[in-house]
Structures are given as structure tokens and as C-alpha cells.
Amino acid sequence: MLHLLVFSVFGLICVAGAINLLVQRHPINSALSLVVVMGSLAVEYLLLGAEFVAAVQVIVYAGAIMVLFVFVIMLLNAGVEERSKGSRVAMLFGVPGVLIGTVLVAWVLLARSGTGNVAVGALPGPPKVIGWLLFHDFLLPFEVTSVLVLIAIMGAVVLASHPGSKQPDKREG
Amino acid sequence: MTLSVFILVSVIKIVVALGILLTAVAYTVWLERKVVGHIQNRWGPTRVGPFGLLQPLADGVKFIFKEDLLPPHVYKPLYIAAPMIALIFALTSISVIPIGNWVTVLGIHTPLEITDVNIGLLIVLGITSLGVYGVALAGWSSNSKYSLLGGLRAGAQMVSYEISLGLSLVGVLIMAGSFNLREIVDAQSGTFWGFIPRWNIFQGQIVAFFIYLMAAYAETNRIPFDLPEAETELVAGYHTEYSAMKFAMFFMAEYANMITVACLATLLFLGGWNGPHRFGPPLLQAVLPVFWFAVKIFAFLFLYIWVRGTLPRFRYDQLMAFGWKFLLPLAIANLVITALIVALRA
Numbered sequence: 344m345l346h347l348l349v350f351s352v353f354g355l356i357c358v359a360g361a362i363n364l365l366v367q368r369h370p371i372n373s374a375l376s377l378v379v380v381m382g383s384l385a386v387e388y389l390l391l392g393a394e395f396v397a398a399v400q401v402i403v404y405a406g407a408i409m410v411l412f413v414f415v416i417m418l419l420n421a422g423v424e425e426r427s428k429g430s431r432v433a434m435l436f437g438v439p440g441v442l443i444g445t446v447l448v449a450w451v452l453l454a455r456s457g458t459g460n461v462a463v464g465a466l467p468g469p470p471k472v473i474g475w476l477l478f479h480d481f482l483l484p485f486e487v488t489s490v491l492v493l494i495a496i497m498g499a500v501v502l503a504s505h506p507g508s509k510q511p512d513k514r515e516g
Numbered sequence: 517m518t519l520s521v522f523i524l525v526s527v528i529k530i531v532v533a534l535g536i537l538l539t540a541v542a543y544t545v546w547l548e549r550k551v552v553g554h555i556q557n558r559w560g561p562t563r564v565g566p567f568g569l570l571q572p573l574a575d576g577v578k579f580i581f582k583e584d585l586l587p588p589h590v591y592k593p594l595y596i597a598a599p600m601i602a603l604i605f606a607l608t609s610i611s612v613i614p615i616g617n618w619v620t621v622l623g624i625h626t627p628l629e630i631t632d633v634n635i636g637l638l639i640v641l642g643i644t645s646l647g648v649y650g651v652a653l654a655g656w657s658s659n660s661k662y663s664l665l666g667g668l669r670a671g672a673q674m675v676s677y678e679i680s681l682g683l684s685l686v687g688v689l690i691m692a693g694s695f696n697l698r699e700i701v702d703a704q705s706g707t708f709w710g711f712i713p714r715w716n717i718f719q720g721q722i723v724a725f726f727i728y729l730m731a732a733y734a735e736t737n738r739i740p741f742d743l744p745e746a747e748t749e750l751v752a753g754y755h756t757e758y759s760a761m762k763f764a765m766f767f768m769a770e771y772a773n774m775i776t777v778a779c780l781a782t783l784l785f786l787g788g789w790n791g792p793h794r795f796g797p798p799l800l801q802a803v804l805p806v807f808w809f810a811v812k813i814f815a816f817l818f819l820y821i822w823v824r825g826t827l828p829r830f831r832y833d834q835l836m837a838f839g840w841k842f843l844l845p846l847a848i849a850n851l852v853i854t855a856l857i858v859a860l861r862a
Contacts, residue, residue, distance in 0.1 A: 371594070371656065378649070398638035402682075406645025407675055410652065414671040417656045417664065469634070470695060 350390045357383035368423050374412045381405040392468045521624065529630050530611075537610050541771040542572035548821045555825035582760035587658070590757060594657035599758065599765035602650025606772035609643040612636040613779045614698050616789050616806040627698070628806065636697040637689070640780060641682060644735070648674040650769065651737070651744065655754035666753025669832065670744035673734055676839045677741075681731035683847035684724040687854035688716050688784045701788030715787035720857070723850045725785045727843055732777040734839065736770060738820060740827040741835055748829075778816040786812045 360379035367373045381404040389397035477485050546561065546568065553560025561568030586592070613636075616628035633639060648671060655667015692700040706714045717725045734741040745753030755766045782788060791808035795801070830838070 371653075375594075375649075375653075394633075394635050395638070398635050398642050401642035402638065402645050406642060406648070407678070410645075410648050410671055410675055413649070413652055413656075414668065414675075417652065417668055417671070420664075 346390055350387060353383040353386045353390075357387070368426060370416045370424070371413065374409060374416055377412070378405050378409045381409060394468045395470045395473050525624060525626055526630065529626070533610055533630055534607065537607060537772060537775065538768070540775055541768050542576065544771045544774065544817055545575070545767075546572050547817065548824070551818065551821045552825045555822075576764075579761050579764040584760045584762065587757050589659045591657040591659060594653045595757075596762075598650050598654035598657060599762045599769075600650075601653065602647060602769040603765040603772070605643050605647040605650065606769035606776070609640050609776045610772075610779070612639050612697065613776070613783070614701070614788070615779075615809050619802065632698060633696070635695045637685065637695045637700070637780075637784075640697075640776065641685075644773065644776065645674075645678060647769070647773065650766075651754050654758065654766070655744075658754070658757035660757055662750045662752070662756045663754050666744045666746075666750050666756070670737060670754055673737070673741065673743060673835065673839075676836065677731045677734035677843070680727055680839060680843040680847045681735060683844070683851055684727035684731065685784060686851050687721050687724045690851075690854055690858050691716060691719065691721070697783050697788075701783055701790065704787040705790045713787055713790060715785065715790070717785045720854070721785060721850075723846065724854075725781070727847050727850065728781060728785065730843060731839075732781070733820075733823070734835070736773045736777055738770075738774070739824040740830050742829060743832050743835055746829060774817065774820060775813065778813045778820070781816050782809060782812040786816075 357380050360376045360383065364373045364376035364380065367376060381400060385397045385400040385405070388394075388400060549571070550560040550568070561571040564570040564574045586595075611630040612633055614627060614629040614632065618625060618627050620626075651670040651674070652667045655663045655665070655670065658664070688700065689695065692703040694700060694703075704713070704715050704719075708714060708718070712718055733739075737744050743753075744750075745755065750756070755763055758766060789805035789809040791804065791811075
């Protein structure tokens with residue numbers, strides 16, 4: 344009962360943070376709303392029993408990736424954004440589309456309970472279980488993903504270095 | 517244990533832990549002023565109380581009664597929230613740090629920490645990694661050049677050194693096989709040949725300890741890595757525009773982070789509360805583990821202050837090159853070698 348209450352409260356906080364992310368006009372407020380979303384998602388994982396995933400969610404997403412977001416916003420000194428009138432296509436198709444999608448997903452989940460529902464505390468939680476899954480059952484997907492990340496890193500390095508142009512003079516570190 | 521007793525015990529433990537931590541923060545400041553004073557051939561605080569021991573109290577009263585200035589050019593919501601974020605995360609991380617064995621008081625069996633969780637180390641890392649928001653947002657919301665530069669430096673520095681810090685801990689985790697701080701300490705009990713304690717630092721993790729030590733100085737923005745608040749170039753860095761209690765909150769957060777880092781070093785590398793405690797009357801035996809823990813933390817903090825009194829500040833490019841080109845490869849090498857040895861032994 345207490346679990347369900349806390350779960351619902353953080354679910355609401357999560358959705359409120361996501362809506363606030365869209366409504367805010369200043370990029371830094373939006374980024375901080377995203378931190379709130381990440382944090383409440385971590386609490387939801389924790390309540391479902393996935394304590395390792397919850398901790399990693401906080402360390403990696405809230406603690407590292409979002410810090411880089413905030414860092415970039417600070418570095419570029421991005422100001423308040425102009426509010427446009429919004430596109431007509433979004434109003435005509437987007438809003439009904441989202442509504443229909445939500446109803447469909449909810450209907451499927453409710454009609455076929457047991458496929459989409461996760462009981463409280465049912466997810467694999469302890470780090471040992473996660474490690475076993477990653478390095479035995481899902482070894483190939485895990486390694487393929489790591490190669491994918493490596494490619495992304497190399498792409499970032501290529502984009503960041505300007506071939507042809509001279510590097511600014513570097514002092515010895 | 518019923519729910520009401522559990523809540524009562526938890527509240528008592530939280531109050532006691534916070535009280536100890538805040539007192540420790542205040543007296544770490546005193547210790548630092550005293551030690552650095554003696555290093556520089558001065559006396560440090562001497563006027564308030566014997567040996568200046570009441571100086572932290574006087575400072576606290578002064579901070580509370582100072583006028584709380586709100587500069588007109590700041591972005592108010594974040595300017596006010598930033599010191600709170602910094603202090604809250606600095607104080608929260610103490611909640612999963614054990615300071616001794618389980619004790620039984622008045623028939624209630626409880627661990628000497630606020631809560632015993634099986635991912636304790638990850639929780640400490642997660643909470644401390646959120647602390648950077650306080651510093652970064654303070655720098656940005658102050659709307660001043662020096663603050664912004666300080667905030668940017670802090671953000672880049674803390675994210676960079678967090679990687680080396682985390683990797684240096686993985687070797688210890690491999691050896692203990694657990695994220696639970698209590699189990700990590702238990703894995704370090706006993707001695708080799710009767711006199712060398714089985715602390716991780718004596719079990720081949722000495723390189724990891726030094727990586728941790730250096731990364732910890734950078735994480736807590738201390739000399740020689742205190743670039744985010746380098747007085748000679750940035751006035752006071754990210755807290756230039758802060759005064760009174762808001763400034764004091766950053767100050768307290770910095771020292772609370774130092775104590776957390778010292779606690780982690782003690783638990784992971786220096787054997788936690790392990791030490792000679794099988795002598796004397798039963799009451800002494802019960803208190804000794806906590807005493808050893810406190811002694812180790814004091815030694816670590818003293819080292820912190822000693823380094824501050826000895827080393828000059830690095831340049832920023834040196835800091836970044838050191839973190840990425842030296843500490844990170846070293847940490848990875850240490851991790852691979854530790855994993856190999858553990859795998860060969862198994």
C-alpha cells in the first residue's frame with residue numbers, strides 16, 4: 344500500500360517534470376526539469392526492486408549526462424527562447440495522435456495484464472543478477488552495444504577535430 | 517521491531533548523525549585554520565575559548581546575523597536554491613555510511629548508521645555526483661563573469677575526475693564482491709602473519725588508493741585542484757556573489773564533502789573500524805571500533821590540510837591533462853590487473 348502510494352506520487356512528479364520541461368522557456372529550467380524526471384524515474388526503478396538500475400540511473404543520467412547538458416547551456420549562455428504560435432499540423436494531428444496512442448497502450452496493458460505489468464519488487468535487482476544477465480544471457484547484444492558506443496565516440500572525435508585547420512597552440516601539460 | 521519503534525530509532529539516528537556531522541564540519545574548519553596556521557608559522561584562532569576552540573561557534577553566530585544580501589542582477593530562483601542543493605546533497609550522503617558494528621541498546625539491535633543498504637557505495641557516489649549542480653548553478657545564476665567561470669570549471673572538473681574516482685573503487689569492489697559498505701569492511705578484517713592488517717591498501721590496492729586520493733582532492737575542489745574558486749584569478753569563483761548564511765552553506769557543503777570522502781577512503785581502503793579491539797573491559801571493546809574509525813578519518817583530514825598547506829595550485833590545462841591522460845589510464849590498468857589476479861586466484 345505504501346509502495347503504491349509512493350510509486351504514484353513519484354509517477355506524478357515524473358509527468359509534472361516532463362510537462363514543465365516543455366512549458367519552461369529558459370533552457371536551464373528545462374534541463375533541471377529533466378533532472379527531476381530522471382530522479383523520479385530512479386525512484387520508480389527502486390520501488391520496482393531494481394536497485395542497481397536505479398543507482399546507475401542517478402549516477403549516469405542525473406549525475407553526468409545532465410551535468411553536461413547544464414554545462415553546455417552555461418557555456419553557450421543560452422537565453423530565454425521565443426515562444427512561437429505553434430504549428431497547425433501539431434494541433435491537428437499531434438494532440439489527437441498522442442491521446443489515441445495513450446488510450447491504446449493503456450487498453451492493451453489493462454486487457455492483457457501479465458504481459459505489460461510489472462509487480463512491485465519483481466525486476467532483477469541485485470548487481471550480481473544484472474552482471475549474470477549481461478555477461479551470459481545477453482552477452483552478444485551487450486558487446487554489440489559497446490561497439491556502437493565506441494563508434495559514436497569516434498564520430499564525436501572526428502566532428503570535434505577540424506582536419507586541415509591548424510590546431511591552436513597547445514602548452515605542454 | 518514494530519513500525520513506530522523503527523521510525524523512532526531512525527529519527528534518533530538521523531538527528532545524532534546530523535549533529536555529529538555538523539560538529540565535525542565546524543571543527544574541521546577549526547583544525548584547518550590551526551594546522552595551516554602552524555605550517556605558516558602563525559597561531560591560527562586563539563582568542564575565542566581555550567586554543568580558539570569556540571571559534572566555530574562564534575563564526576556560526578556571525579554568519580547567521582549577517583545581512584543576507586541579494587544582488588539585483590542574479591537569477592533569483594536558482595541563486596537561492598543553489599547553496600541549498602549543495603548542502604543537502606553533501607549532508608545526505610552520510611546516511612548510508614556505517615561507523616561501526618551492530619549494537620544493542622535497550623534491547624534494540626541496530627547498525628551504527630542511519631540505514632544499511634546493499635548498494636551503499638553506489639548511493640554515496642550517486643548523491644555526491646548530484647552535488648555538482650549546486651556549484652554549477654551557483655556560478656550560472658550569479659550572472660557574473662567570475663562566478664560563471666568558476667561554475668564551468670567546477671562542472672568540467674568534477675565530471676572528469678568522477679570517472680577516475682569510480683574506476684579506482686572498482687578494484688576494491690572486485691576484491692570484496694559487494695556494494696555493501698559493511699561487507700567491504702568485513703572483508704578487510706584480520707591480519708597477515710599476525711601484524712599487518714588485511715586492509716585493502718595492503719592487499720595490492722595502494723595504487724587505487726592514490727588514484728582515489730588525487731581524484732578526491734579534485735572532486736571536493738581542494739588545493740591543489742581548487743581551480744573553481746582560485747582566489748588569485750576568479751575572486752572567489754562560483755560563490756563570489758554569495759554572502760552570509762548562503763556562503764556559509766557552500767562552505768559547510770565543501771567540508772561535509774571532505775568528511776564523506778574521508779569516510780569512503782577509510783571504509784574502502786583503510787579497513788573501516790577494524791583495529792586492535794580485543795582488550796580491556798567490554799564497554800571499551802564496544803567503543804573502540806568507532807574510535808579507530810574516527811582516528812582514521814582524522815588522519816585523512818589531516819593529510820588533506822597538510823597538502824593544502826604544502827602544494828601550490830595547478831593550472832587548469834595541467835588539471836585536465838592529469839585527469840584524462842594520467843589518472844584515467846592508470847585507473848584502468850589497475851582495474852585490469854586486479855581483475856586478472858582475482859580471476860587467477862579463483
